Amino acid sequence: MGYQIPREAADQLFGWLAEHYEILAPKVFAGEGCFSDTDVTRYGTVRSLSEIEFDKKSDYSFKEALLPVNETLFYFTEDQETVPAAPGKKRLVFLRSCDLHALKRLDAIYLENGREDFYYKRLREHVLFVLIGCPESCDTGFCVSMGTSQTGDYDLYLKISEETVWADCKSEELKAFFGRLPDGTCAETAVSPEAPSENKETVTLPPSFSEDILSNPVWESYGSRCIGCGRCNFVCPTCTCFTMQDIHYRDNAKAGERRRVWASCQVDGYTDVAGGGSFRKTQSDRLRFKVLHKICDFEKRFGFQMCVGCGRCEAVCPEYISYISLINTLVKEDA
Amino acid sequence: MSLDINTKKAKKNAYRISKVRGVGASRIRVPGGYLKAEILGMVQKIAETYGNGIVHLTTRQGFEIEGIRLEDMDAINQMLQPIIELLDINQTDKNGGYPASGTRNVSACIGNNVCPFANYNTAEFAKRLEKAIFPNDLHFKVALTGCPNDCAKVRLHDFGIIGMTMPQYDPARCVACKACIKGCKSLSVDALRMENHKIVRDEEKCIGCGVCVTKCPTRAFTRSKKKYYRLSIMGRTGKRNPRLGKDFLVWADEDSVVKIILNTYRFVKEYIDPNAPGGKEHIGYIIDRVGFEEYKKWALDGVELLPETIVNQCVYWDGIHYD
Numbered sequence: 001m002g003y004q005i006p007r008e009a010a011d012q013l014f015g016w017l018a019e020h021y022e023i024l025a026p027k028v029f030a031g032e033g034c035f036s037d038t039d040v041t042r043y044g045t046v047r048s049l050s051e052i053e054f055d056k057k058s059d060y061s062f063k064e065a066l067l068p069v070n071e072t073l074f075y076f077t078e079d080q081e082t083v084p085a086a087p088g089k090k091r092l093v094f095l096r097s098c099d100l101h102a103l104k105r106l107d108a109i110y111l112e113n114g115r116e117d118f119y120y121k122r123l124r125e126h127v128l129f130v131l132i133g134c135p136e137s138c139d140t141g142f143c144v145s146m147g148t149s150q151t152g153d154y155d156l157y158l159k160i161s162e163e164t165v166w167a168d169c170k171s172e173e174l175k176a177f178f179g180r181l182p183d184g185t186c187a188e189t190a191v192s193p194e195a196p197s198e199n200k201e202t203v204t205l206p207p208s209f210s211e212d213i214l215s216n217p218v219w220e221s222y223g224s225r226c227i228g229c230g231r232c233n234f235v236c237p238t239c240t241c242f243t244m245q246d247i248h249y250r251d252n253a254k255a256g257e258r259r260r261v262w263a264s265c266q267v268d269g270y271t272d273v274a275g276g277g278s279f280r281k282t283q284s285d286r287l288r289f290k291v292l293h294k295i296c297d298f299e300k301r302f303g304f305q306m307c308v309g310c311g312r313c314e315a316v317c318p319e320y321i322s323y324i325s326l327i328n329t330l331v332k333e334d335a
Numbered sequence: 336m337s338l339d340i341n342t343k344k345a346k347k348n349a350y351r352i353s354k355v356r357g358v359g360a361s362r363i364r365v366p367g368g369y370l371k372a373e374i375l376g377m378v379q380k381i382a383e384t385y386g387n388g389i390v391h392l393t394t395r396q397g398f399e400i401e402g403i404r405l406e407d408m409d410a411i412n413q414m415l416q417p418i419i420e421l422l423d424i425n426q427t428d429k430n431g432g433y434p435a436s437g438t439r440n441v442s443a444c445i446g447n448n449v450c451p452f453a454n455y456n457t458a459e460f461a462k463r464l465e466k467a468i469f470p471n472d473l474h475f476k477v478a479l480t481g482c483p484n485d486c487a488k489v490r491l492h493d494f495g496i497i498g499m500t501m502p503q504y505d506p507a508r509c510v511a512c513k514a515c516i517k518g519c520k521s522l523s524v525d526a527l528r529m530e531n532h533k534i535v536r537d538e539e540k541c542i543g544c545g546v547c548v549t550k551c552p553t554r555a556f557t558r559s560k561k562k563y564y565r566l567s568i569m570g571r572t573g574k575r576n577p578r579l580g581k582d583f584l585v586w587a588d589e590d591s592v593v594k595i596i597l598n599t600y601r602f603v604k605e606y607i608d609p610n611a612p613g614g615k616e617h618i619g620y621i622i623d624r625v626g627f628e629e630y631k632k633w634a635l636d637g638v639e640l641l642p643e644t645i646v647n648q649c650v651y652w653d654g655i656h657y658d
Contacts, residue, residue, distance in 0.1 A: 032557040036447040036454050036481075036500070036545070040554055060554070069508050069553060230512055231552040245511065245532040261532070262510045262553070 002191030003167045003178055009185040010165035011049055016177055017092060018047045021128070024065040025094035026058035027051050034318075052094060054160060057138045061237035061312060062095040066106060066123050067262070071242075073119065075257045090126040094158075096134055097195060098141060098310040101148035102237035103129070108302050109240045119260075128155040128171055133194030140311030142201040142324060148308040150195040157193045166191045201324050203309065209296055209334050214288070218329050223284025225319050230264030232290070232313035232323070238306050241265060265290050287321075295327060340405050343613075347472065349433035350408055351399065361386070361400040361411050363418060364433065364440040364469075367461030367479070368396030369448075374418055381414045395440040395476075408432070423462070425469050435470035437615065443479040444487040446498075453481025454498030454545050455562045460589065467593055473603050474615045476571075477596065483523075483544045483565070490580040493618050494596055495567035499543030499586065501559035501643075506533045508555035515547035515556055522546050543586070561641075564592050569619040569652060578619075578654020583634075585645040595634045602633035619652070627651075 005013070017023060025046045033040045041053050042060040074081040095103075110120035131154035134143075143149040155171035168191040169175050178186055233239040243263040248256040263270060266286050271279035280286045298306035314323045342352050351360040363378065378398050382390050387402025403411060412432035419426055419433070427434040441464050444450070446457030457479045464477055479496040480487035489495025511532045519527045526540035527547060534556075536547075543563055547556045563586045570580025584591065599618060606625050608616050622630045627650050640646065 029554070029557075031560060032554055034549055034551075034554075035451045036498075036558060037456065042554065069510060070506070229514055229550070229552045230510075234510070234553050247531045250531065259532075264510070264512065264552075267512045267514075 001169050001175060001178075002189050003169065004187045004189045004191070005165045005167065005178075005181065005185060007160070007163050007165055009181050010160070010167075013177055013181060014049045015047075016180065017174075020090070020177075021092040022087065022089040023047070023092045023094070024062075025052040025130075026056075026062075026132075028053050049160060049165075052132075054132055057096065057141070057310070057312070059312065059316065060235050061102065061310065062093055062099045063102070063106065063237050063240075065091060065093045066103075066120060066127065067240065067242075070259050070261050071119060073258045073260055075255070077255045086122045087126075090128070091123070092128050092130055092156075094130045094132055096132050096310075097151045097193070098143045098146075098148045098308045099237050100129060100131060100151045100153055101143075101146075101308045102310070104304075105238040105298075105302075105306055105308070106240060112302075128174065129153075130155065131157040131193055133157065133159055134196050135194040137196035137199040138311060139200060140314040140324070141196075142199045142203045142309040142311060144196060144199050144309075145201075145203040145205075146305060146307060146309035148310075149197075149199075150193070154193075157191065159191070159194065168192065199309075201311065201314075203324060203327050204331060205295055205305065205327070206331060206334065209292075209330070213292075213330055213334050216330060216333060218326060218333070219284040219288040222321050222326050223282060223287045225321055226266065226283035226287055227319055228266050228268060228283050228286065229318065230267040231316045231318065233264035233266060234262060235312040235316045237310055237312070238294070238308060239264075241270075243270075265293075287326075291323070291326060291330075338405065345405065345408060347434075347436055348408065348412070348431075349436045350403075350405070352405075353401075357405055359403055359405045359408075360391075361403055361408075361415070362393070362433075362436065363398040363400070363415065364395075364424060364465075365397050365422060366424075366441045366465035367443040367446075367458035369443070369458035369461070371421060374421055377414070377418050381411060384414070385411050393440075396442045397440045423466070425466060427470065433470070435472050437472035438469050438475045439477075441465045441468075441477045441479070442487060444481050446479075446481045450481055451549060452484060452545065454500045454543070454558070455481060455564075457481050457487075457498070460496065463589075464593060464596065467597060468600070471600065472614065473600060473607075474617060475596075475600070483542050490567050490570045491572055492570050492580065493568065494592075494599075495570055495580045496592055497565040497567060499563040499565055500545045500548065501543060501561070501563060501586070502536060502541070502545070502547050503557045503559055504534060504536065505555050505557070508553045509533060510553055510555070512552060514550040514552060518546045518550035562589065563587065564589065566592055566595065568650065569622060571617055571619050573617065575620075575658040576654050576656050578652045581650045581652055582647055583650055584640070584647070586641065587644045588641050591638050591640050591644065594638045598634050598636055598638070599630075602630060605633070 023046050024043050026041050027044045029040050041058045072084050074083050110117040156174050157168040159166040241263045242260040245259045294307040349362045353359050382400045385403045385407045386400045389401045391399040393399050413430050415432050416430050441461045443457035443461040447453035461479050476492040477494045478487050478489040478492040480489045481498045516527045523544050523546045526537040528535050566584040567580035568583045606621050
């Protein structure tokens with residue numbers, strides 16, 4: 001159901017939503033960028049529409065709304081374990097089409113890849129998704145190439161201006177909030193999400209790659225530039241790896257907690273095993289593993305590509321390693 | 336041709352008297368070394384009209400237009416006027432050139448307009464200081480640098496301002512990748528360590544350089560909202576006792592730094608050797624004579640420091656003694 005609402009009424013409606021839900025959305029954290037006097041756009045809790053960054057793609061993806069950077073799995077004492085309570089409030093998560101497509105990848109890994117993940121599932125079941133449109137392509141995205149530029153899988157779509165808010169609500173639960181608006185403020189109208197028809201960047205993946213790409217010199221040429229910081233993984237909406245940490249509290253080592261924490265296949269330690277071994281020692285090997293997982297290996301298992309073409313890894317790399325150029329070089333040389 | 340030049344007045348007007356009789360040089364101050372490119376064209380025009388076509392880039396980030404005839408000073412002052420106005424230099428007589436030269440150009444590294452390591456906008460702070468301290472005949476050298484790398488070599492100045500940030504750590508965003516620990520160890524002072532998979536910062540060791548912030552891939556480390564400064568004092572070059580400046584304040588705020596420098600002008604006016612040649616005595620030598628305790632009393636007069644500011648109560652300098 002599409003609605004057109006004056007901004008003032010929409011702000012009131014958002015206030016009701018914020019009472020009922022924890023609303024997670026991209027917002028600008030002023031001065032918290034990498035460099036002095038720069039900002040970062042990442043996910044955080046918001047209580048008003050004006051806090052949400054609608055115009056610029058977030059530097060970090062939505063995934064932390066479902067996969068906290070640090071998540072305590074259980075607390076332990078000498079003879080007991082306690083699982084922390086699930087968040088009390090349901091969540092509303094604002095995100096763009098590329099990220100909503102990434103959700104399908106997270107579900108594949110955490111719900112359809114053998115045993116369901118308890119922690120992911122209990123959060124996921126209580127999340128509603130609000131789509132932010134993209135009236136034009138961002139600089140580094142290639143969502144059109146990856147087939148992720150459009151989606152109908154949202155609970156609510158919102159487009160805002162200073163005076164007016166347009167909504168397309170598919171969720172019965174959320175429609176009830178629109179019903180609370182005073183008569184005459186909520187006009188029914190057809191609303192469909194804005195989506196780019198083309199991007200500045202294009203990536204054309206072949207149905208499959210030959211085994212020759214494993215020894216392509218591209219891995220060494222890009223790998224030798226990589227500093228192994230892991231930013232590409234941390235900003236990626238489809239990277240889901242974590243590592244485990246057991247913490248024994250300083251004042252009482254018999255009590256503690258087990259956490260899972262985001263991990264990066266580019267950072268030292270990822271492939272370390274008992275006995276001091278490590279499988280992928282060079283950045284070239286690590287880069288090859290990551291890229292082929294995104295555009296080849298995941299697809300072999302699940303039948304669709306892992307990469308959604310959001311372009312965040314391209315935008316964040318401090319060494320200007322272009323994921324897009326790398327893939328296009330591979331595709332060209334493997335043809 | 337006879338030349339009747341008041342050299343004291345000419346020097347105060349920012350002209351150098353050169354080794355060639357009748358020939359001098361015009362010195363242009365550029366606070367923070369930060370200028371619009373159109374000024375370069377104006378400098379070129381003066382050099383080609385009144386000079387020998389050569390411009391020296393000074394060690395203090397100004398220009399020195401060589402080969403000008405001393406009798407042309409008034410005409411050159413007219414041509415300097417748009418430069419002085421564009422750079423917003425305090426002036427007493429319009430079209431009269433620079434009203435003083437004792438307090439030198441405030442120099443700075445490129446700062447956070449460009450440099451990823453810098454912790455503040457050095458050009459803006461340099462301009463604020465220039466407005467506060469110029470014109471003044473007393474010999475003060477002030478320089479600013481964005482981070483403890485000190486590319487601007489501020490420790491060779493009477494006042495050296497070094498940018499700092501107080502690292503803010505959010506353990507909930509930390510993935511224990513150790514990028515900050517490795518960065519701090521290899522590029523800075525090795526002030527970070529891991530305990531229970533989280534970072535512990537040695538607050539006494541940390542110099543506030545911000546390397547941990549630039550290295551962090553998840554925004555677990557961010558910069559403090561407040562900008563902080565380390566104030567190094569009384570560094571100097573020169574014949575008798577060249578030495579590096581020592582820290583007076585650590586984790587200081589901008590207002591306190593400005594106030595302390597202004598207070599120092601009052602201190603110098605009170606204690607400068609009345610027989611100093613050309614009324615010029617380096618502040619450091621005055622403090623050496625009067626004692627640091629007395630200087631501190633004047634410097635901190637009316638200054639409201641932040642609670643987190645560390646004041647070095649006793650500052651001792653070393654350096655090379657030829658005296």
